């Protein structure tokens with residue numbers, strides 16, 4: 136069913152919608168009479184329904200024309216659903232093992248039907264809070280990022296394909312604007328939306344607002360976010376956009392996708408791992424001091440970057456005579472030059488990633504939207520301690536992001 | 551007259567076209583019976599007609615679906631005319647004293663009607679070859695660049711306006727691709743299109759193709775050209791796109807316009823001034839050693855940058871509480887921080903400009919399209935001498951562009 140007009144679905148109207156939509160009903164084995172439906176949008180923005188029949192399952196995600204957790208007073212285009220569907224399909228094509236398949240998209244209704252990522256998958260952030268190790272996490276995330284970023288960049292695309300894609304995703308500007316505001320602006324000024332663990336962090340929050348070196352760096356990062364059309368980025372790649380089991384890693388929720396700097400995705404993921412790391416002391420108890428788990432998270436940071444580096448540059452090697460127009464083979468075919476080229480590109484990408492990682496951390500401590508890793512630490516003094524260490528680490532990281540040579544150097548400033 | 555179908559105009563059909571087009575006929579005082587028409591496209595790409603009636607004058611520029619000087623074997627979208635018209639109108643709005651007014655645009659026919667920039671205006675490049683000083687040149691060019699670049703950037707626009715404009719100009723990709731090829735690629739590889747003063751520069755051309763440090767830098771510049779959507783740039787701002795008298799400076803021919811790095815425009819202009827400078831020894835004769843004129847050109851380089859810096863930053867000061875979303879006033883309102891912010895932005899823009907200036911020079915010596923400044927030196931040995939000095943200067947400039955602090959430092963490497 137593709138309708139011309141939009142209406143917000145509820146559990147009842149959703150059943151009718153599914154019945155009228157063959158691409159969805161068929162995924163439920165056409166057994167649409169006794170559906171089990173559960174709304175699970177933990178969801179600041181959207182509605183997410185798990186729909187289960189005796190012989191199949193789907194997830195339905197609907198965007199509404201405002202921010203769900205705030206209400207109609209904060210309008211937000213439901214067209215984000217179009218960009219989410221488009222990005223999901225493209226990312227599934229590029230990294231099929233780590234992105235759910237899209238079964239159905241209805242632009243007028245802003246409805247996406249996709250694969251249900253079944254239990255025991257849980258949101259990675261919850262696993263990190265619970266202290267669960269995922270042996271394949273770094274490998275899988277490196278794979279997802281390397282594939283989705285490399286293949287949508289000028290290292291693989293012609294400039295014609297690239298500019299077409301850039302233009303298409305320019306229309307997702309409302310979502311970009313939300314990021315601009317909450318990541319790159321609000322934390323650095325007085326804003327009604329900002330919050331922090333008060334009174335403990337009052338002076339820390341004020342220090343952020345008065346830190347000239349920091350504000351100089353965040354300006355450059357914001358400009359990069361707005362101007363550098365390097366690849367189709369996920370745009371919201373924190374640990375709440377990843378679902379995991381021991382064997383599987385699934386990336387969801389790319390409604391913020393657009394052509395931006397690759398480092399924004401890499402940094403989002405790494406920055407959120409660091410947040411999980413700094414939160415661990417707040418989750419330690421007599422049974423588990425979380426020391427080993429902290430070491431594992433730190434390993435994940437290092438492995439994610441190192442594997443990403445390896446996978447990304449090896450895609451580049453494989454396709455060095457491919458269609459990508461940034462580095463023509465005829466110009467860069469010298470062995471030594473080819474290594475220099477990759478090194479230079481990856482150093483820049485590394486520095487971008489560190490800068491954005493820092494920005495994504497800072498905003499989770501003194502900006503509007505916090506992370507459960509830290510929020511779930513009930514003792515505010517303890518939480519503030521964790522947050523302050525995370526904040527000090529990320530302020531230093533932002534100011535010095537262009538001076539680091541290896542991820543090990545970065546990690547040493549966190550320990 | 552707006553027709554649905556395209557046909558190439560000649561002097562005869564142009565008259566009919568004008569008669570049927572009130573916006574053009576009226577500029578000729580509706581005296582369309584005894585028009586004087588002259589085709590003046592010195593034009594590698596397009597046809598340009600000067601049309602004069604007893605009581606008025608216009609210029610008609612028509613794009614054709616291929617590169618004029620090559621023929622139908624090198625197709626080139628005539629839609630470039632749409633982007634030229636759109637850019638001309640926007641630039642005229644932002645810098646009315648330095649951009650001709652557009653009277654008429656016919657997209658199907660790829661026809662622009664615009665103000666005739668009347669004699670004694672000549673193409674600046676010709677004036678530089680003739681050794682003519684233009685006292686207001688730097689002032690006017692700085693004004694044109696400051697206005698057109700500042701007001702189309704995120705220093706003045708909202709991110710919504712910016713992304714809309716970026717998307718619109720992404721469609722001018724064919725012209726961008728031409729630049730990518732002839733500026734950033736061909737000179738650094740063997741290409742049937744490349745040429746140079748042979749045999750004098752044979753080993754110089756080969757050295758460019760084998761210079762790893764140079765090729766590493768040009769790769770970064772090419773990526774910036776393709777990815778950095780900083781402002782609506784003219785895209786072809788060499789001294790052949792500027793018409794001058796002692797009192798007036800007019801910028802024409804923005805068919806390459808798109809959202810790119812500001813430094814590409816600033817660098818194009820400065821790089822072409824340097825080319826004029828290095829050509830002077832080839833134009834010296836017993837009556838005029840060109841020493842004083844060389845000093846004047848060098849002054850123009852310094853003044854152009856310094857005045858651009860002044861005008862650009864003062865526009866930014868004026869609009870610091872304006873609509874631009876890159877640097878919110880609430881965040882950057884501290885006096886000292888505000889100065890730091892501007893300095894950092896301008897240092898980056900300076901370095902971009904130097905890198906692009908170098909790229910634009912190199913391609914004029916060992917790439918497909920040369921400049922009359924050098925081509926008009928008839929003695930090939932003499933020409934090769936000038937070219938080699940220009941090439942050595944620009945290779946050094948490209949490799950070290952990020953190390954210069956002032957335009958004076960740059961100039962000292964040219965003298």
Ligand SMILES: Nc1ncnc2c1ncn2[C@@H]1O[C@H](COP(=O)(O)OP(=O)(O)O)[C@@H](O)[C@H]1O
Pocket residue numbers: 175176177178179180181182183194196235249250251252253258375376387388390
């Ligand atoms: N394909 C899916 N399979 C299983 N659960 C999902 C799926 N998509 C979303 N969810 C659940 O719904 C929650 C919200 O989905 P998400 O796409 O992140 O929405 P929002 O954009 O509102 O943040 C996720 O945290 C996850 O628990």
Ligand SMILES: Nc1ncnc2c1ncn2[C@@H]1O[C@H](COP(=O)(O)OP(=O)(O)O)[C@@H](O)[C@H]1O
Pocket residue numbers: 590591592593594595596597598609611650664665666667668673790791802803805
């Ligand atoms: N508005 C104008 N007034 C007077 N002469 C013009 C005008 N526009 C173009 N010309 C002349 O026509 C020539 C070619 O125009 P230009 O716009 O540079 O075309 P092309 O895109 O083919 O290079 C210019 O060098 C100049 O001599």
Ligand SMILES: [Mg+2]
Pocket residue numbers: 177178179375
């Ligand atoms: Mg969420």
Ligand SMILES: [Mg+2]
Pocket residue numbers: 375376388
């Ligand atoms: Mg989500």
Ligand SMILES: [Mg+2]
Pocket residue numbers: 180371388390
């Ligand atoms: Mg979301």
Ligand SMILES: [Mg+2]
Pocket residue numbers: 790791803
């Ligand atoms: Mg021209």
Ligand SMILES: [Mg+2]
Pocket residue numbers: 595786803805
């Ligand atoms: Mg032209």
